[in-house]
Amino acid sequence: MKDINKEKVVDGAKKLTALRGAMEKIADQVTEKGFENLLFTSAGGSLAALSPFCEMVKHMSTIPTFTEIPAELMVTGNPMITDKTVAVLTSKSGDTKETVAVAGWLKEKGVTVVSMCGEADSPLSKVSDYSVNYADAEPHDLLGIYFVGKLLQNHGDFEDYNVFADQLENLPEILVKTAEESVGVAEEYVSYFDPEDKEYQIWTASGNTWGHTYSMAMCVLEECQWLRTKSVHSAEFFHGTLEMVERNVLVCVGMGEGPTRPLDERVIRFAEGHTNQLVVFDTKTLSIPGIDEKYRWLLSPVLLWEMFARTYHHLADVRKHDMDIRRYYRRLNY
Numbered sequence: 001m002k003d004i005n006k007e008k009v010v011d012g013a014k015k016l017t018a019l020r021g022a023m024e025k026i027a028d029q030v031t032e033k034g035f036e037n038l039l040f041t042s043a044g045g046s047l048a049a050l051s052p053f054c055e056m057v058k059h060m061s062t063i064p065t066f067t068e069i070p071a072e073l074m075v076t077g078n079p080m081i082t083d084k085t086v087a088v089l090t091s092k093s094g095d096t097k098e099t100v101a102v103a104g105w106l107k108e109k110g111v112t113v114v115s116m117c118g119e120a121d122s123p124l125s126k127v128s129d130y131s132v133n134y135a136d137a138e139p140h141d142l143l144g145i146y147f148v149g150k151l152l153q154n155h156g157d158f159e160d161y162n163v164f165a166d167q168l169e170n171l172p173e174i175l176v177k178t179a180e181e182s183v184g185v186a187e188e189y190v191s192y193f194d195p196e197d198k199e200y201q202i203w204t205a206s207g208n209t210w211g212h213t214y215s216m217a218m219c220v221l222e223e224c225q226w227l228r229t230k231s232v233h234s235a236e237f238f239h240g241t242l243e244m245v246e247r248n249v250l251v252c253v254g255m256g257e258g259p260t261r262p263l264d265e266r267v268i269r270f271a272e273g274h275t276n277q278l279v280v281f282d283t284k285t286l287s288i289p290g291i292d293e294k295y296r297w298l299l300s301p302v303l304l305w306e307m308f309a310r311t312y313h314h315l316a317d318v319r320k321h322d323m324d325i326r327r328y329y330r331r332l333n334y
Contacts, residue, residue, distance in 0.1 A: 004179045004310075013172040015137035020146045020165060026114055026130040027150035035112065036084035037064035038151075041073060043098040045219035046090045051211025052301040053088070053144045059259065061157040070102035083110030088147070090115060090140070094122020103127045116143050138309075139302050142171070164298065170290030174299075177287050178306045186311040189279045190318050192250050199228060202241060205254035206234035206263040208297070209283075209304050213254030216308045224323045225315065234263040238270075245274045254308075255282040256300030281307045 038057060040050040047069065057065040068078060081087075087106050091099045094117040103113050104127050115128040118135060125131035134140045149165060152158035192198060201221070205213035210233055217231035232241045234253075245251060251271040255264045271278045283300045286307075291299060316323050328334065 004176070006176050006179075009138075009175050009179060010172040012137040012139075013142075013175050016134060016140065016142045017169055017171055019132055019134065019143060020168075022132050023143050023146035024150040024165075026132070027147050027154060029130070030086050030112060030114065031151065031154040033112065034084070035086045036082065037066070037080060037086075039066060039068060039081060039085055039087040039106075039111070040089075041068045041070055041087060041099075041102055041106075042089045042091060043070055043096050045215040046092070046096065046099065048211040048215035048219070049141045050088060050090060050144065051214075052141070052208035053148045055208040055210075055258070056145075056148055056298065057152065061152055061155060063152075063155060063157075068102075070098040074102055074105050081106070081109060081111060085109075085111045086114060087111050088114050088116075088144070089124065089128070090117070090144075091122070091124050092118035092140070094119035094124045096124070100124050100127065114147065116140060139175075139305050141305070142168070142302055145298065145302075163292075164295045167291050167295065168299075174288055174291065174303070175306055177289065178303050179310055181286050182281075182307040182310040185279060185281055185307065186314045189252065189311050190315050192277050192279075193315065193319060198250055200244070201227065201229050201250040201252065202244065203229055203231045203252045203254065204234050204237050204241075204264070204267050205256070207256060207258040207260030208301050209254045209256035209258075210234075212301050212305050212308065213252075216254065216312070220308070220312045220323075223326070223329060224312070225319065225321055226327075234260070234267050237267050242270060245271060247274075247276050249275050250277040250279065251275055253278075253280045253282075254304050255280055255284070256297060256304060257284050258297040258300060281311075283307070 040054050054065050054067050057063055089099055089103055100123045103124055106113055113128045115124050115131045117125045117133055120133040149161045153161035203213050203217040214231045217229040221227040221229045253264050283303045286303055
C-alpha cells in the first residue's frame with residue numbers, strides 16, 4: 001500500500017474550505033438575479049462529479065433540476081433551457097473541448113454559466129459568468145456542496161445549511177481518517193488482481209454515489225488502467241447485469257448513506273450468494289468527526305471518492321501501470 005500523503009490531503013481540504021465564501025457569493029448573486037431551473041453539464045468524469053448535486057437538489061427542493069451530456073445537448077437542444085437557466089459546469093483542465101463548447105452554446109442562449117476549474121484563466125473560466133479556480137485541491141467537488149447548499153438555503157430548502165457548512169471545517173481531519181480507514185478495503189480490492197488481471201468486473205451504486213462509482217469504472221479503471229468494467233445503477237442491476245455474476249466475477253458496490261441505500265443492499269445480498277469476489281465501499285463504515293449524523297449522506301460522495309482514490313493509487317502501484325498513461329485520450333484526433 002502506498003503511503004498516505006497526509007500533508008497533501010490536509011492542504012487540499014484547507015484550500016477548498018477557504019473557497020466557501022466565493023461559492024456562496026456566486027449563489028447569492030444567482031439568487032438575486034433570479035432563475036427558474038438548474039442544469040448540470042460537463043463531459044466524462046466531470047459530469048459524474050456533478051451528479052451528486054443534482055441528486056441533492058432533487059431530494060431537498062422543488063427547483064427543476066436536470067443533467068445533460070454536452071455533445072448530445074448541442075445536437076438535440078432542450079426547450080427547458082432558457083435565459084432563466086443556471087448551468088453548472090466543471091473541468092479540471094478547464095479546456096475540455098465538449099465542456100468549453102457547451103458553455104459557449106449556453107451563453108448564446110442567455111444562460112447564466114457557473115464553472116469550477118482547476119486552471120486559472122482557462123477557456124472555460126473565460127466563457128463563464130462566474131468561475132472559481134480550485135487549482136490542484138482535492139476533493140474539488142466539495143465546492144458544489146457550498147454552491148448548491150447556499151442556493152437551497154436561499155430558496156428556503158436548507159435552513160441549517162450554515163451549520164453543515166461550518167462543520168465542513170473539519171474536512172482535513174475527516175479526509176485523513178477516511179484515507180487511513182480505507183486501506184483495508186483498498187487492499188481487499190487489489191488482492192483480486194494478483195497475479196493476473198481481471199477479465200471483467202462490475203461496479204454498481206445508486207443515488208448520490210452513483211456518479212462517482214460510474215466515474216471510477218469508466219474514467220479510472222477503463223481510461224487509466226485499461227481494465228474491462230461494467231458500470232450499472234443498482235436500480236437497474238436486476239434487469240440484465242445479474243446474469244453476468246458468477247464465481248470469480250468481481251462485483252464492487254459504491255455505497256452511501258442516502259435514501260437509495262436499500263437498492264445497494266439488495267445487490268449485495270444477491271452477490272453474496274453468487275460470487276466469491278464482492279467488495280463494498282461503504283461510507284457508513286467511516287469515522288466522520290465533527291459532522292452531524294443527518295448530514296452524513298450529503299458528504300458520502302466526497303468520502304467515497306477518497307476511498308476510491310486510495311484504491312486506484314494502490315492498484316496502479318501493484319500493477320505497475322502509471323495513472324497518466326494513455327493510448328488514445330488527448331493523443332489522437334477523434
